[in-house]
Amino acid sequence: MALVKCPECGKENVSDAAESCPNCGYGVKEHYTKIRLEEIRIEYEKQAEIRRQEFEAEEKCRQEERIKNVPKLEKPQLVAPIVVTVISALITLLGFSMSNVSNLEAEYSLAHGNGDPHFQGGFLIVFGLGILCYAIYLFSRRMATYNLSKNNFEEYQRQVIREQDELKKRLEAERNAKIKQQENMPKCPVCGSKNVSKISTLNRGVSVATLGLASSKIGKQYECKACKHKW
Numbered sequence: 364m365a366l367v368k369c370p371e372c373g374k375e376n377v378s379d380a381a382e383s384c385p386n387c388g389y390g391v392k393e394h395y396t397k398i399r400l401e402e403i404r405i406e407y408e409k410q411a412e413i414r415r416q417e418f419e420a421e422e423k424c425r426q427e428e429r430i431k432n433v434p435k436l437e438k439p440q441l442v443a444p445i446v447v448t449v450i451s452a453l454i455t456l457l458g459f460s461m462s463n464v465s466n467l468e469a470e471y472s473l474a475h476g477n478g479d480p481h482f483q484g485g486f487l488i489v490f491g492l493g494i495l496c497y498a499i500y501l502f503s504r505r506m507a508t509y510n511l512s513k514n515n516f517e518e519y520q521r522q523v524i525r526e527q528d529e530l531k532k533r534l535e536a537e538r539n540a541k542i543k544q545q546e547n548m549p550k551c552p553v554c555g556s557k558n559v560s561k562i563s564t565l566n567r568g569v570s571v572a573t574l575g576l577a578s579s580k581i582g583k584q585y586e587c588k589a590c591k592h593k594w
């Protein structure tokens with residue numbers, strides 16, 4: 364409590380706890396209470412902002428520490444790519460040799476139920492080349508990463524952490540989506556289990572088509588995995 368000037372009429376020595384000014388009736392107490400509450404609010408926000416900045420600085424430190432701890436990348440070994448190349452080359456060659464059989468031999472194979480070697484050969488060629496392309500793609504990506512690590516180690520370290528963070532974010536989003544989906548799932552009315560699955564239209568259709576009117580899935584939308592009740 365303090366003696367103040369009435370903010371309305373200017374009368375001196377009015378208590379700031381007075382409900383109303385003795386001179387003009389102005390609500391002095393309410394006026395100063397509002398001011399004090401506003402001061403408290405501003406102070407609270409200031410503290411929150413300081414804490415937020417401290418947290419951000421710590422977070423940045425932690426992030427820098429993580430980046431600094433990313434180890435140097437070893438030079439990619441050539442053994443695995445060479446093995447893959449040889450295997451895919453062998454598969455492709457086998458495919459070519461099978462495609463090159465004469466039509467007479469092909470007819471013989473077909474007649475004895477061994478399938479068409481032309482067709483099998485074509486499949487093997489595509490398969491072998493597919494493996495080779497994928498291996499080249501993987502290896503060139505590894506080489507690009509290795510070169511980045513060699514030429515701009517700091518940028519490489521940042522990239523590793525960035526990728527880790529993105530992966531983490533993605534996994535978290537997937538988990539949250541799954542949790543949300545489960546929360547939206549209804550409970551089994553018999554046993555109360557949340558372990559229920561939606562009976563898809565296709566699934567129901569197949570069941571009705573095979574069992575006819577005996578199908579228990581007619582008109583039902585959900586199936587409880589715990590007690591097998593459908594509703």
Ligand SMILES: [Zn+2]
Nearest residue numbers: 369372384387
């Ligand atoms: Zn007054």
Ligand SMILES: [Zn+2]
Nearest residue numbers: 551554587590
């Ligand atoms: Zn149930």
